[in-house]
Amino acid sequence: MDAERIMERVRRLLAIANDPAASDNEQRIALEQAQRLMDRHAIEEWQLEEDHDAIEIIRRMIHLEANPCNWYMAELANIVALGNRCRASYGWRRAGNGRNVVCSISIYGARSDVDKTEAIWTAMETSRAAMWRERARTTPRAKANAAWRNGYYRGFQEEIARRYAILRREMESDGAGRELVTVRGSQVDQ
Structure with a gap:
């Protein structure tokens, strides 16, 4: 057959x-x-959906308040988006001090994937901020030290990226998972 x-x-x-x-x-x-x-x-169940090739790709924009950590937020959004079959980009503006500041993040993908990406990213951002504040509170002069804060954020992102890479390899290890990643990825890229 x-x-x-x-x-x-x-x-x-x-x-x-x-x-x-x-x-x-x-x-x-x-x-x-x-x-x-x-x-x-x-x-796989997703293959049985009649319209799995005609998935609507949406864009969701998240506005951010001016903050020097927004670059890290945008990078984390990109890591989470790629891990959930989406893509992310960011918008920026020039601040009064002449530096570029990320002011928005856009997530592109199927509605269910975008919803999941936004929820995971928001939870991770909240967790990361809470953990950093606690570490800064217990570390002398940490809050005033931007290099320490940036290193903490960078380490957090590297660990999340490492974990998503492991999940992606596991998913791509079988044919159906690889096909889902390929099909959805090409839809979003188009």
């Missing part, structure tokens, strides 16, 4: 499994058969 015929059979079986008019026994058998076909042919 060719791949599209197998996927259509799995879709029909799943429709029976979710049909309230079908008996419990019919639903159970249909679900078991669908799962066996999916396992045998390495079919």
Whole structure:
């Protein structure tokens, strides 16, 4: 059987499994058969979606208050976006002192991926800020030392990037994961 015929059979079986008019026994058998076909042919749930090739790519902009740490926030947003099949960019303006300041971050991707990216990035930023404040409070003259703060932020980012790289390698180790990363990545890049 060719791949599209197998996927259509799995879709029909799943429709029976979710049909309230079908008996419990019919639903159970249909679900078991669908799962066996999916396992045998390495079919992932996302591949069964009729419109997985026609995903709407959105842009979400996050505005930032002027802060010298915004460069680190933008870099972390890029790391998290790439780890969640999205892309990130930043907007900047020239501050009164002549320096460039990041004033916004844009995240591009499928709506569900953008929602996840924004939630993870926000949680990481909140965690990073809380941890840095605690470390600065317990370290003499740390708050006044921008190099110490920047080193802390850089170390945090490097650890997050390392962890995402491990996850990406694990996901790409099987064919279906590699296909999902490739398909979604090319959609967002376009």
